[in-house]
Amino acid sequence: MTAQQRQKNSSLPGRPGMLSLAILTALAAPWAYADLANNDTTDNTSEPTRSIEVIEVTATRQTENLQRVPIAVTALSSTELEQYQIQNLGQLEALVPNLNLHVGDAANAVVYIRGVGQLDSISFNDPGVGIYLDDVYLGRVQGAFLDVVDPQQIEVLRGPQGTLYGRNTIGGAVKFTSARPSDITEGYLSLMAGNFNQRGVKGSLTGPLLEDQLAARFAIAKNSRDGFSFNQHTGQRDYDKDSLTWRGSLLYTPTDDFSAYLVLDGSNQNPDFSRTPHRETPIYSLPTGDFLPVGDDPFVVNANFNDREELRTKGVALTLDYQFQQSTLKSITAYREMTYRTHLDLDGSPDDSFGIYSYEDQDQLSQELQWLYRNERLSLVSGLFYFKENSWSFGGAIAPDFFVPLGNGIFFPFPVISAGLRDQTNTSHAIYSNLTLQLSEPLSLTLGARWTREKKEVSNRGEEFAGTGVTTPQGMKAVFGSGIGHSLTGYDASQSWNDFSPRAVLNYQYSPQTMLYSSISKGFKSGGFNGRLTSFAQPYDPETLWSYEVGSKSMLLSQQVRLNSALFYNDYKNFQLSRFSIDPDTGAFLSLFENAGKASTYGAELELQALLSDSLTLNLNLGYLAGGYDELLGDFEQEISDERELVNAPRWNGRLGLDYWFDLGNQGSLSLNAGVSIKSKTYLTVSSSDVLAQPGFALYDLYLSWQSQDEQWQLNLFGKNLTDKRYRQHGFDLSASPGVQLGYYGDPRTFGLQLTYRYF
Template sequence: MNKFVKSALLTGAAISALTAPAVVAQAQEVSEQPAATQVEEVIVTARRREESLREVPVAVTALSSERLALTGAADVTVLQQQTPNATVQVARGSNSTLISFIRGVGQQDPLWGFDPGVGLYVDDVYVARPQGAVLDIFDIERIEVLRGPQGTLYGRNTIGGAIKYVTSRLAPEPELMLRGAVGSDGQLDMIASGSLPVGDYLRIGGAVASYNRDGFGQNLTTGADHYDKDVTAARVSAELAPTSNLFFRFAWDRVEDNSNARHGHREVAGAAPGADVLPGIYDTRSGLGDDNYVETEGLSLTAEWTINDMLTFKSITARRDGYTDTVIDFDGTPSPTLDIPAYYADDQFTQEFQLLFNGARWQGVAGVYYLDSHAEGAFDTVLGNLGVSIGTGGFVDTESYAVFADFNFDLSDRLRVAVGARYTEDDKTGFVNRATYLGAGQTPLTGGPAATPLVQNTLYTNSRSFSEFTPRISVSYDLNDDLTGYAAFSQGFKSGGFDMRGDALATPDTVDGYDPETVDSYELGLKGYAFDRRLTFSSALFYSDYQDQQVTTQVPTATGIASFVDNVGASTIYGAEFEGSLWLTDFLTANFAVGYLRAEFEEFIRYNLTTMQYEDISDLVVVQNSPRWSGYLGVTWTNDLLDGQLAITPSVSYRDDFSQFEFPNPILDQEAYALVDLSVVWTTPDQRWQLALHGKNLTDEEYRTGGYNFPGALFDNSISAFYGPPRTWTAALQMRF
């Protein structure tokens, strides 16, 4: 099936484009108003100011709230299906931790102190930690995915790209929306949102959502649901416009995740009782328990002052806090063979000032940015077969300062040049405490009884500073009124740091930390409209030189687990992307995306625990989470029905073979697969009532999204995998007042 789906999917966009002239001609013959089916102009804020997508010399996928609703998008992981060359999914062993890769660049490890490679922004506020970042989609305007390094305007940890979650502005009139959904596996979701004007200048509003679902599987040891969902989210905002040139927005949000802990499915049988391979991929026999709690909370204040027609001043002040208390049973058995109880905590304060310019033939933004963050945590590695537990704890404090500017100049009516740069300086202090204790139980680092370590593996505090200048330059040319081509060079930078798992006895250099990594990216693009503006598309060719790449690996040893975070060397990444929308007829629309990606290590320097030397093993490794082909094709048919409009959207997304880690593993690596979805949505003309039915993964495809690899007798062959959701159905009713 996958070969057929791949062929159909990856050629579907090209076939649509090639057949569009004939389809358009036919549609014009039968339609009295062909302009009604033209694709609307898409507005994005990829360069921190509102612009037409066609004019932005950046590869951007923009998904509106309407499109997300028509496809039944539940959370931000839907971006993986509809964005070329992107991996956006729930992290292994978690319910709401996000991992993201774009064009082969990202970070899988969500441990405190490790910086992501793809930046996440909620209304221009940077979310530094991935815990609780699998944002449910409600009360939003759109989501933008910026592909390629965005170091000039978005900072040090957008080396792969950025995801922008843009919430809705409050309505000028009183508004109330209620939505309820029921579905398979006991799904029950409730969402309410609304806004209310108070006088002429003030609007207040908010939204609250509750998401509940029984588990796809079961913990056969405790009887608890496994892969369930129990999430509550809320937002409150107030918008004040005392004069025509002043605007203030205060926003508060909170998410609580009480879903049960998620443990992996054993892929290989072990010797311990209950260590067999269960037939249900969502089942477990974990004896560590089901307790899991995640909370995130944020406050922000945005102020805008329109000084005159040319200048606007903007201030964004924000604070975010997060806490996670969880357990991960790596071995998936009642025995404490390899159990990991853990907690994470973080807080951050950010301040950004921007000055936006809008001249007759030039536009731009300049600003300063400050971040003060603290991330800490602790976890135990309980090794029952050795009768010991390794406690690991510590923190990382970060102060980051940056100045940036980006300007666009119209050299003629068709030719534009954009130049930008950012200077960033990070000051980091890390503390790492790693100790081995006798007994397979809780250590003092996670709240256990006081005890003297059997071995003090690591105990140090160190500080380092990292700085980088990241430029960007692009040239755009309007081939005609509908087509724009561009060429761009940009550089990304991800800060260095300290390995919170580092074992100084096994790897003495860990106390020195690791260096930053950089990407030099070159891109050619063509964007615009065709066929009487019935087709809108974006295409790009890119090449990236990835240097000093940070890679996290964990290696089993005779006495436990050794962790490495190394600047392993370099890789080259290149590929192509093509995405867009096409009005085939007055009643039929197609949305498509195709990505091609080649990523290869040129150098991979690894510390050999036996020889105690560094060696190049680039011929043994691959770039993780980088399928060669990815694609999406969705077709929406609309027609009038029962005094309303019916929209039916079948879709298919495809991901080629990919490796879960840098070291290929035939047990854990995922073969190519396709997901088939179907959505049926009926809406009244006044948008007051909406009925929807969404089916996901209709072929019930089994596919891995992550895994852990700890083979050998010491860990009882603890090779486990985590899987994406099975076939699900959801029926929803929405009312607006």
């Protein structure tokens, strides 16, 4: 069956795709009917004792009620983040429909929204989903897998974001907003302990420095744990954690019209070992002359090149905000630095078959100027954006035991000791505007546009050091370019791209409780050059995506039920894919990055929060994603769309949770939250390897929280992945060369206890 036939058949009546959408619609219908009935009887019923909290978001760069924002967005408050013990961005995954977010092989944030993202960890390409820290775009995937420390809120926006945000992002955005300084002196201190010798301490203190003018806040968190895996080669735990994160901020408000907000932050991650994958297929061992078998336990590894993992980030951001009449002028100036050093064992064995090292330094400067205007009938967000990034990387392979398979069980020794030096500068200029007009009392129209110009300049050099006596990354770095190496490769290249990205939204306030919207928007991600070791420039073109969406947001039954839903269709062209192959003439390993084809996806999302009683709350989110490749080119320009599935695009994902609250009178209160999250079969590699694909699974979690009557003391007991499910999150298909497939597994069962004291 061709990709076009598969797409056509999936849309026929009675097929799974439409049936799934019908199920989601049916789930929403009873609540909507109840809302209509309630409109006629509200005055005759007593007021409920509890109601769902109104969530304010800044998704449109202006503070608005979540239920009035015509964007598919999930917002999690600091209270919810603490309740679910969200310690890093990856743990958001189960709480947001159609979000796939985990750490990759090289401390990189792998983020996919509605099947759109970027898998590669090397820094020459741009993320498919933008991550923002206090309105500052993070340019690299390293340093973007944030620890959640002293948050105010996290918002996840699904779909292209370009007419409201500084840097255009084709798949969506994850927006982390830290807690701001307060003019009231308050703070907290938390201590946490758990299995795997997990230890953590975090705290925050805020208060005025000058009454009514200057307030400060400082937060810090220290976390450590033993590794989840046992390394047979070293006899020690692998993939441990040792991190320190801090943030300091000042808020200066000399008048009611002007504010200056300064944030400084930093992080230092320095575990003993990097993350070693589990070998999922046998690999040939050149030293022993035989194949090394696969182990049964994915948390038992056997590797020798995982002795380094260092990640440091720091940044400063200054936001100036001036309000006059109905306008606001805002300036966001930011500078950030990132340093990363790692040794990765990508043969998953004690041999020196395929050890990879990567050293990266990055800095970025961004400047955003905004003009915001609002009156009774018009709302405007417009801005100018400038971004410049310098990225330096030095990396290669330490593989003296590398080999080339010749067939018939014959393996030819082919030692590789290589180094590559890449220096890249990325520059982006943009102007954007988003205008909302109130056409009538219930109806509004939003028109947005963005013009972007991006330029990339790269210098790439490579050398081979096998046979020279230089065998370490430090040694190669010291003599690189001196003439000691051989088999030189390299190129210098630059290219620019321009793009115009429009957006249109029609928003209809059907009733005071229900809003309906439809939208069309374009996403864009610039092209570039393959940053791995090549002898000539291998350019790739920009990606584009047209997204069509309809949705509704309702607060029903006297604010007892929040129901948000969306249907979407994405037309995705020129998507950029990283894949691994082998040169048919030489047998050499090839790492490719190229535009591979076209895809179309469609799906649905449902978010439901319902107060079933004064004590019991139901939380449900559900995502459905279908579609696939319409066109995909593989080796020798062969059409292989029928043989491939989209990466990190499970058909179903979601979570069902129940939260029960107990009033203990003078003893405080107790809440119990139990949940199950599900994800259907997920392909983790571009090759659609079934060996590495993760079958559908469910994870169970439990949270028990006690809070004192004065709300100063809180004790949280948590357990995640209670059944200790083994599941893959990430994979490397190196079956072409050196002939192995590698799996990276999600966290095993974890549990712990957290004690918090709040001062106010």
